[in-house]
Amino acid sequence: MKVAYVTWDGPDDEREPVLAAWLGADIEGAPVRWDDPAADWSSFDAAVVRSTWDYTHRRDEFTAWARRAGAATRLLNPATVLTWNTDKTYLRDLGVPIVPTHWTAVDIPVWDEYVVKPAISAGARDTIRTRDRQQAEAFAVELESQGRTIMVQPYLPTVEHEGELSLLYFNGQFSHAVRRNPMLPPQGVSASATELTRYSLRDPDDDQFELAEQVLGQVAEELLYARVDLVRMPDGEPVLIELELTEPYLYLEAELDAPDMFAKALADMLATG
Template identity: 40%
Template sequence: MIRRLAWVTTQEARGRDEDEELAVTALRAAGVTVDVVDWDDPAVRWAGYERVVLRSTWDYPQRLGAFLAWLEAVGQVTDLRNPLAMVRWNLDKHYLADLERSGVPITPTLFLEPGDSPAFPAGEFVVKPAIGAGSRDAASYGPDQHDSAAGHVRRLHAAGASVLVQPLLASVAVDGEWPLVFFGGRYSHAASKRVALPRAGVIDDLFAEETNAPHVAEAEQIAVAQHAVDVVAQRFGVPLYARVDLVRDDRGEPCVLEVELVEPSLFLPQAPGAVAALVAALQGTQGGDQA
């Protein structure tokens, strides 16, 4: 049973994680000593914690090299969750291709590597970097904005980034997205999320503005999300926490937009009864193997 835990954030995210107060309060009530600490604080002795849990480290895409070095160092001295190999895989959205090869339905995705010419689908679409968080550096475009979108792609390529181009599915404007949350590989709860992506622009903040609400997931949605989590578990071990963001494709079927295994918001305010499940997962021994 875990008794000393680091809840890891970053200075810029302080006070902005809606899950933090609910979870930390519940953990402390359960007898766990919890410190909320910045990942880049050189004064922290990581080996002094039984478990180090990535939570609101939302600045990592802008500091990726330092973040990866920190993950490597922490993973060598304590129990990092989710574990290093799983996190490395999930940092880069090329994992979507792995999921698709394993039979998980995903949002149609075109990968543009540095040197590739920009190419876009008909209708509205989204451009985003393969490594990113909080929809930062993502933008939506219309069919008459290919020149602006090409400039966006070239800017990301110039920075060495791979790029994803995805159609803006018609259902998203009506239904938004559905994040489904899992603890210890098991479905816990869901939410409804609407993200305010800029049109032909970029987000300068840590994350895009969202409107969130509770959601009762359909059996079909849970099955698709569970399939994605099972693929992760087969490859890396069971994730302590996971979030699978679903949308509906043009046939009305659920498909995976993203799988979040690094530092996802867990939508605890939308499902306060799930706090106990998170506490049990954070205290327990189930989760991916250390790597």
């Protein structure tokens, strides 16, 4: 089997481990930039979207590419999933507990601390964390003036001591979970990239597993990979931050068997057509 590893023109430290694991599963992987005009997607048995991390300011171009690629070969995850998942308004449709979210710059609730971001973003881009309600409102108004849907959320203090939990699934099967450091340092505090990306392997609690399974149960399409990001509310309830189905970092280094599990999941999906 020949499979495209869909990537970007930038760093990706999971590319080589994944391609090596694929080769061990008799899958010939080739890195291909998603926006490469010379790419012939029909020459591949499948295309797996991975590090397309430059799509956020070109989302329309990206989703149009996904439709074209999906018409030429088997795209994983499917174009319909990518289109839905690249706009965080999907959170309103899942019917599961999520971080409280206000979707307009008008009548922002009174919270101790705010996170304001656009609904189409990744990696904390165009995102602020502030205790200043007026600053939160002004930033939300600025984003809306650019024609962007905004999200205003309370910053949850539980993130500081418990972190965010990411549960990784391959072809519907749980692989591993990691506790991630908060990505947004307090206003006025600088943090190194190392501090912001630090993580550790973690066993989810039963209620976190239950919520992750509930979230994934809302998606009808077959998924090669999924990352369910959770946090706890102050009362202890787990809630969804994001369901990452487009280009999530998979934290493969955290679990020794994860690259092979990912390769096996892909091989199984290809074998079943």
